[in-house]
Amino acid sequence: MRINCPYCGERALEEFTYRGDATVARPTSLDPATEQAWVDYVYFRDNPAGLHEEHWHHSQGCHSWLVVTRNITTHEIIAVEFAGKGEGS
């Protein structure tokens, strides 16, 4: 697999570190009532057999966190973007 880092260009798989589903959002409230939201955020995943938005870290390159849109059945990569708004840091 090769990931086209928006900063470094297309690079080999082993330069990157995988984190997981990028669509889960960290809750902002500490209200005990939000427990389910926290549990979903930390533990539960859709894991669809198709397009998957996921976090990768270009750990051997520019250290940007990326959102890669990838078909996890074919490994085809559809899009790669910085996870942080535009600039990595």
Place this chain on the structure above:
Amino acid sequence: MSDRTLRSISALAGIAAPGRYGKTEGEPGVIISELAGLGLATVACRKGQAAALSAKVKQAYGVDLPASSHVAQGPKAKFIGYGPGQWLAVSESLANETLAGDLMAKLEGLASVSDQSGGRTVLRISGPRARDVLAKGLPIDLDSRAFPLGSAATSAISHIGVQLWQADDTRSYDIAIFRSLTESFWRWLTASAAEFGYEVAPAE
């Protein structure tokens, strides 16, 4: 009190003796030399200061900060992009820690600067087979169409993180590696260069 002062030593001390190694027939395919005493510092743009920083760097160092992983060569220092809003500044004239000091003074409030001059070993790898040696570890296409003069890259060779840029239009490359990994890198480099025959030049 010069006797109290600390002597700087290269991580290659005792490892890389100048001389000719590997295959001995013919011209050496690879020439390896250490670039010692360079000023090295990382420069990271403060939030919202991109424009101001570029302007300041232009004015102070006479270069346009590259927006991607390229080298911008200025009279006093070169700036090498290694990540969004991040550059490695390299200088011969502003040697060692002086570069970081200079940058901190000039870029105050615009960028976060960290001295790295003590923590890297920088090697220049040249000679007709330089690319072939690098190909044995570097997963990056160094063909001039893919990696023209002025290109830079951060990657890994033999499980060792490297920062690499093309030094000049001859096929020679400068590689910065973490100081603590110098010996391991050297083992890979010399094993890979042996079949071409290599020469270790005295440090510059």
Place this chain on the structure above:
Amino acid sequence: MSIGPGSAAQNGRMRYSLASLLANAVSGNRNWKPLWREPEPKPFYDVVIVGGGGHGLATAHYLAKEHGITNVAVVEKSYLGSGNVGRNTTIVRSNYLLPGNLPFYEWSMKLWEGLEQDLNYNTMVSQRGVLNVFHSDPQRDAYARRGNAMRLHGVDAELLDREQVRDLVPFVDFDNARFPVRGGLLQPRGGTVRHDAVAWGYARSADSRGVDIIQNCAATGFRIGQGRILGVETEKGYIAAKKVALTCAGNSTRVAALAGLRLPIESHSVQAFVTEGVKPLIDVVMTFGAGHFYVSQSDKGGLVFGGDIEGYNSYAQRGNLPVIEDVCEGGMALMPVIGRLRILRSWGGLLDMTMDGSPIIDKTQVDGLYLNAGWCYGGFKATPVSGFCFAHLIAKDEPHPYAAAYRLDRFAAGRVIDEKGMGAQPNLH
């Protein structure tokens, strides 16, 4: 002559024994019968098991044998045993650390030890020993903690020093290594089992007890009414059922999603490798403690080995180069005598990686829908006990004590069973 215990009603199905083997040899092997029928699905079953892998087939076997529930179908989307049961590296062991796991996997070892008799099928349970080598004092202490936990649970475990390891595996690189071997944890009763035979043996036994095994019949949906399961939509039509049990390994989230369930699971690919066959070289199962490599030698002579999972979500059932290189680097670091052996095939499997690295055997919020999932890269060894406990859950509607910790609510509650201490990051387990 067979001296095996005559296992329960092998109705019609011929028993295997040296005698039957000889008898058939003379008659030109013309009288052997199929191991399983190829029935069309009936309109209704008491239990439909979705997934004809090791766990699904074992569940069917124990439902019939232990609970007398035989109006059962196993629907399998591909061919029987096409999943991970047919592609795993066959290691069985119970060298676990945590109380939630130990009794469960130890019961599995006990079931393995009697499996051939139980199934009247030689699954080649080979208790050749499982050796985990370690390379540092902290690692030794971690293995001591584990070995002691095993011993306290009545599981066999021995902590070996460097010389004892050398006696077992003299070809290991003791002298020139980046991470020298300092000793190992040995479970003598651990070993390997002929993977395909496990699927076939359970299938044969379940079939002989009346279970319908229906291949090429993927479940495509579920009918649910007032929160209760009614049946399964399949490629071969709708099948009504009192209870539906999911044993879909790497595909659990996809199948569960058909019933509206969301799981703490990611699917990951993992590769395995086999070399050309050679005369006996390594007699134990061995794992490397300073990298990702483990190995055993199959009875056919090939070294069967593997390492880390690919590390990114995948349903592709194959891998990429970095892991292959990483695994072979580990192999060469541990035992450089294998350098000139050639890999003749690599393949991949599909894993349910959970958020704590431990499995799930539980009811779901849908009445009558039961879940058996999340086996990560270690569920083959659990095949008998998983089927045993899952059958108990389905039959009795309450968890078997051995599997009591494998509940879905443990994640929300924080009662995770995290052997590696990696947290909610599946690819690190």
Place this chain on the structure above:
Amino acid sequence: MPAPQPHRLTEGGLIDRAQKLRFRFDGRTLTGYQGDTLASALLANGVRLVGRSFKYHRPRGILSAGSEEPNALVELRTGPRREPNTRATTIELYDGLDAASQNRWPSLRFDVLAANQFFAPIFGAGFYYKTFMWPTSFWEKVYEPAIRRAAGLGRAADAPDPDHYEKANAFCDILVIGAGPAGLSAALAAARSGARVILAEEDFGLGGRLLAERYEIEGRPALDWVDAAEAELEALPDCRIMLRTTVVGVYDGGTYAALERVNDHAPVPPEHEPRQRLWRIVAKRAVLCAGAIERPIVFGDNDRPGIMLAGAVRAYVNRFGVAPGRRAVVFADSADAFRTAADLADAGIAVAALVDARKISSPATQAEAEKANARYFAGAVIERVQGGHGVRGVTVRTADGEAERLECDLVAVSGGWNPSVHLTTHLNGKPKWSERLSALVPDALPPGMNVAGAASGQFGLSACLAGGEAAGAEAAQACGFTPKGRSFAQASSECDAASPIWQVANGRGKAFVDLQNDVTVSDVKLAAREGFRIPEHLKRYTTLGMATDQGKTANANGAAVLAGVTGRYIGAVGTTTFRPPFAPVAISAFAGHHRGPDFRPARLAPSHQWAKEQGAVFVETGPWLRALYYPRRGEEPQDAVNREVANVRNNVGVCDVSTLGKIDVQGSDAGILLDRVYANTFSTLAAGKARYGVMLREDGFVLDDGTTARLADDHYYVTTTTVNAVKVMQHLEFCAQVLWPELDVQMVSVTEQWAQYAVAGPRARDVLQAIVDPSFDISNDAFPYLAAGEVTVCGGTPARLFRLSFSGELAYEVAVPARFGDALIRKIVEEGAAFGIAPYGTEALGVLRIEKGHPAGGELNGQTTTQDLGLGKLLSAKKDFIGRFMAARPALTDPSRPSLVGLRPVNREDRLRAGAHLIPKGAEASAANDQGYVTSIAFSPSLGHWLGLGLLTNGPQRHGEVVRASDPVRNGDVEVEICPPCHIDPEGNRLRV
């Protein structure tokens, strides 16, 4: 004196007769020529019997002339270089080659286990599943060892592989796989357009089948065309020809793995050169021109030495100038194969007959027969084979049912050809059945790949040339190049559709489907009878196609036989899956440089060289090598550690702590970010101060700890544990980039920049005063405990100074740019001598912290909470931070969780061991009574006995209680007293003086 080569033709072939090479087979010295393979050289010497089969130990010879060879596997080389199962058909002959046959005892000609075949009815497919079950214990003790000894062909080397291997990366626009007519045309078309092309060829010469055939192109010998193509490709600047290079795997993103056998054609690799090189080729496009593999016909005793694929026979005659036999019979079911007769006849080899399995007699083939003055049998088959160690004759069943016996020592067989689709399926593509070819052809292709020539089912030469050229041009276009004009070379040899007979019905003797795994027609029948009715099941039950050749010559016939016995249309039975590698690859090649000490890089601390000079013993900690202790001459390890510890407590010691992760966190919001990633607060930390901190994972468990100093309002210096450095950096970057991108924070690792030394002990300040430049006041008032700041040392060297203590003594950590690290340690020791300074290693470091009860590696194991570690009070209630919400869950705060305690042996002589479990006194050692375990231990020279830290249920409430530390795996069981974790100076006075 080696024998002459009785079967070498007097002329012809692509071998260099001027270069005679000597080699040994089973101890016999023979000769061959440059350009031979071991197989062709053996045949030239009249050696037909080269091995024994897997199960029945049947005599076996040479079937093919390529990497699909199932039979002719030998042990090549000896000692540590021994390579079992090496295909005689692919290994290039070199002077001094030494090979031995396999799987036979006592000798190749007489092999005891050949008796196995008489028990074949018992040893049928899967027989072992049905027996060996009683008594259970016998499996490991008796049956399995016997089976294992019998299985496996060759023997692995008995010592580490002495050769050097390497990996390399290559990039191109277009990768052409295979250099036959199609591949060469593809490469020409692509390279002419200016694209960067790599042409990879498994063989040691270009040309593919053209090397083996007597084809013509444009009216001239095809080999002239090959030479011209090679010359032109060589001349093109951006075309790279890689010979002896097999593309073994297709991976995601246009990545191809290829194995270059750099020096397998030499006895040992020349100095400085690798044996093999594993290429990772990244290509925008690939053109697969891997050709086709001929398949045998299944008939009784079809495994006898002397029975050979027709295409291989032509290869041995035309390419190697060898007569594989003296008198041949050609048995085939397609016109093309009968060309073999002409090639044989023209080489002066007698052709007894052409046995044509096709129903209707073919005038063309009839003519071929007459030309070769051979007899022609239409609609006939070979029913029996005479000869054991080699064919002596065959019995032909003619169209009208007559049986006729023919003398011959060579049978050239062809059942048609299978396109080499293997590489098209590595990314899950499945091939499809072609009715026209009666073979599987590529269907869904990997992204960026197209297929040409025989691999795509174009069997005619002209079609291959045209197809290759078109595919090359298409690929060039796709890469943005404009192909030059087309050439449309015309060529001889076209070929007809195939109507294969697959197998000879009711023949006599064992009819083999998979030669290497000894799978016969009756095995397939038995499997089908037992319900294994699809190829995937058949494969797993009979092992058909699972040998080193992966059934390249067997799978198609297997499917055909299965179709026959299950009464299905062959196109419908399906196939098994091809997986990488295309041809077996040595494990060494995938490891390359990374073995032994180079398995992984070793990070060396700044004081490494100095420590080595001191005779330090080193230990691997994460990626680092650290000094474990510094033994003095004749000193026992434990004594050294005791001395180092005592010296810190009584005088002063120095320890290299540079390996801790160090991160410069800067920016106006740096404090805010740290507040969110640490459980405790850092925004309130005053500049010039340091603070201990703990960070959690989002699931509430502890991730890491360390001290962080605030050097300026907008500059923090964060340290992490050595082992978690990389993980924590990634975590911080995630927080800064993804969770809170609005914050003005920049962070960079400065682990390498700073050589950092802990100077600890009552005399620490005295030492530091001699190091830190006088302009800086480091007195207790000016620089109290937890002070931090930037100073200069030794006359102007910039440095960072921290008043931190892990040991509980008066202590500092001083950091200088790493290039001064070596000098600084020497200076510190020099200046410290007066105060009795001695270096201490990680072992002493551990003892010191255990005496103080600081949690570390053994406790920060990813399974513990702040409360477990007695750090609960650190959790700030004022703010959100990573892990706060989940850390509050009852299961994580349950007071009965095992939590941190100190341990000391009731009997002070007793030794403690980490990993022992804690059991209530008097209770039996059982799971039910397991209440925790010992996490870390140390012998405390300060107290004169062993000490431990442990995690114990309700620990903090149980101080004073005595429990058992049960350690069955080391037969240990000692009574220990629960006490507070901290044993030395609990009030912490010493570190504040």
